[in-house]
Amino acid sequence: MHMISKDVQVDIHARNDHVAEHVHEYLTARGIFTVNVMGAPGAGKTTTLEHLIKLLPGKSYVVEGDIESDIDTERLRKQKISASQINTFGACHLDAPLLHNAVHTLEFAVPGILFVENVGNLVCPAEFSIGEDIKLLQVCVTDGSDKPYKYPLAFEKADVILLSKIDLLPYVDFDEEFFLQGLRHLNPEAPFFKVDGKTGGGYDQVAAWLAHRARSVTEPKG
Amino acid sequence: MHEGPVTEEIIRIACEAAAAQQGRVTAISLVVGEDSGFIGESIQMYFDVMSEGTVCEGAVLHLEGVKPKLRCTRCGQLFYRRPFSFSCPLCGGEGRPTEIGKEFYVKNVELEVPD
Numbered sequence: 001m002h003m004i005s006k007d008v009q010v011d012i013h014a015r016n017d018h019v020a021e022h023v024h025e026y027l028t029a030r031g032i033f034t035v036n037v038m039g040a041p042g043a044g045k046t047t048t049l050e051h052l053i054k055l056l057p058g059k060s061y062v063v064e065g066d067i068e069s070d071i072d073t074e075r076l077r078k079q080k081i082s083a084s085q086i087n088t089f090g091a092c093h094l095d096a097p098l099l100h101n102a103v104h105t106l107e108f109a110v111p112g113i114l115f116v117e118n119v120g121n122l123v124c125p126a127e128f129s130i131g132e133d134i135k136l137l138q139v140c141v142t143d144g145s146d147k148p149y150k151y152p153l154a155f156e157k158a159d160v161i162l163l164s165k166i167d168l169l170p171y172v173d174f175d176e177e178f179f180l181q182g183l184r185h186l187n188p189e190a191p192f193f194k195v196d197g198k199t200g201g202g203y204d205q206v207a208a209w210l211a212h213r214a215r216s217v218t219e220p221k222g
Numbered sequence: 223m224h225e226g227p228v229t230e231e232i233i234r235i236a237c238e239a240a241a242a243q244q245g246r247v248t249a250i251s252l253v254v255g256e257d258s259g260f261i262g263e264s265i266q267m268y269f270d271v272m273s274e275g276t277v278c279e280g281a282v283l284h285l286e287g288v289k290p291k292l293r294c295t296r297c298g299q300l301f302y303r304r305p306f307s308f309s310c311p312l313c314g315g316e317g318r319p320t321e322i323g324k325e326f327y328v329k330n331v332e333l334e335v336p337d
Contacts, residue, residue: 001334004243008328010235012228092224124224127259149306153259156319185308185316 016128020096023103023131031111032061033214036130038154039138041120044164046072047197048138048206049115053081055207058218059112063102065094065119072117082106093124096131111218113210122147126154133217134159141165141174148182155186160193162206167196225260228326229268233278235328240277245335247278250328255288257319258326262287281332290323 011017027034039045046064053060062083064073067090076083086094086102099116108114116132118125122143126135137158139147142165148155155161161183169176183192191209195202236247254262262285273279291300292308296315300322308317 002337003248004245004333004335006239006243006331006333008235008239008331011327012231012235013326015231015234091227095227123259146306152319153257182306182308186319188318 013128016096019100020129020131023096023100024133027103027108027114027131028133028217030108031218031220032108032114033112033217034114034116034130034132034134035210036125036132036135037115037117037138038122038125038135038158039120039140040122040143043120043138043140043143044197045117045120045138046075048162048164048195048203049076049081049117050079051195051197051200051203052115052207052210053079055203056113056211058211059110061106061108061112061114063099063106063114063116065098065117067091067119088119092119092121093128094118094130095128099130113214113218122151122154126151126157134213136160136162138162138164141168141172145175145179146182148179148186152186155183158187158190160191160206160209161187163192163194164197166194166202167198225264225268226272228260229265229272232265232269232328233273233276236278236281236331237276239331240333243333243335245277245333247281247331248334249282249284249332250278251284251286251330253286253288253325253327253329255290255323255325257290257323260326286329288323288325291320292317293320 037045049062062076062081064083065086067088070085073083073085084102084106086098135158137154193202193206236250240247254260266283269283289302292303293300294310294315294317297313299310299312301311310317
């Protein structure tokens, strides 16, 4: 026996990213624009989906990611929304192979927008590509205004950012200027919207932005 | 569970490197940026359990950390971020994130191979 040293230089995310590319190609070929929905537990992600899906002009699909249970999926199905469940049984985020298995069980009869609601968590979902077109980050005012400073990667990677539960602003110490300052340092370009899940306020603008952004995939030319 | 799936992938990458030489892995060098979202010590804990029964069993993990750096949009200086601040220590300009500190890869493996 003897010892050798071998250079490897392999990115640990490489295999996940390869599957993510395949998922993205599969969905794009079917006219499906995919939104990876990220946010802490209780930020109001499912409520956001309910509002957006009502407002969007085309077909929407949902994949719900949770450690356990199918509470959110059942909630959406009761509203006649096409929803499917992934349970990670302990894992704190969705990865590309999990979404790969889920999308192959879904029938995408017509083009539209697929919302993938990631496991409620401000850390890990930002680290894994799942084959999405965009990442939507939702933060609520009760999460606190220091979140961009404490969880920079999620803010840096987001393509659109929603601040929810703004009806609670008078009751909590949320320093909006401090929040936006951190957000803009990390991500100067992502559109930012304020929404109120109780009344649905602000979601019309998000839906309009999303429909416009998705058009190149859902209505490809030629 | 956070480091579990990535540790599994690290073991897979190292086992693949060893298989080509019909060898056994004695050490793995990992580069883990502080903004990669993964903690080297936690990977070590999972590694000891998950590598059991593989050619990586008993291997030592060498962890190389990388501190994240921001780049100043005004003067271009690369600098380390201070808590709750993104300001450049030289000119006070705004710092933007870079890829420095997000590294997460298997750099090298040490193998014991047959003569």
